[in-house]
Amino acid sequence: MNKSKRQQILIRLRDNHPMNDELHFSSSFELLIAVLLSSQSTDLNVKKATDKLYSIANTPNTILELGLDTLKEYIKTIGLFNKKASNIINICHILLNEYGGQVPENRNALENLPGVGRKTANVVLNVAFGWPTIAVDTHVFRVSNRTGFATGKNVITVEKKLLKVVPSEFKINCHRWLISHGQNTCKARNPRCYYCSIKDICEFKSKIKILCH
Structure with missing residues (x-):
């Protein structure tokens, strides 16, 4: 061509x-979690789940305060929610312990987060940070x-x-x-x-x- x-x-x-993105987010962290959840699920289902979740917990600290079991309740309509919930909890710990609670603007750092592959990293770098990925x-x-x-x-x-x-x-x-x-x-x-x-x-x-x- x-x-x-x-x-x-x-x-x-x-x-x-x-x-007109179906995924709703107001921070790089919300975007990261939404894109992670969207794997093998529809954007509409993710939006419904994250609208409820983010109204009470939308930072690494507040997600950890919810705990794994409560987090699962919020995302249980999403495919592979058990594994995704575990990954999200681990991501929150890593972000707080290694990056001051912020999503790193770094490909390798993003791809090393649990459940985050190249596609998710590219979306975050592109949408949240304006990279031409x-x-x-x-x-x-x-x-x-x-x-x-x-x-x-x-x-x-x-x-x-x-x-x-x-x-x-x-x-x-x-x-x-x-x-x-x-x-x-x-x-x-x-x-x-x-x-x-x-x-x-x-x-x-x-x-x-x-x-x-």
């Missing part, structure tokens, strides 16, 4: 996917490969290609546009090519069959 096509794709995705989840990976925007056999390869080909002015928000596009249009099964805003410039080989049905 050439530079001009990529530019047009990003412009159209930006215009068609306004920044690009988080690659299943939606970003699928859309990037399917459209021909940035192809690769694994998320690291796709991330590196995205960082290379996405212009700097789009890097802060492009992962969220790609996620939204993957959730609503370029779905894993039955992609909605007929309604797609980039159908004329994407390079998905099977789109013609879908559009002709």
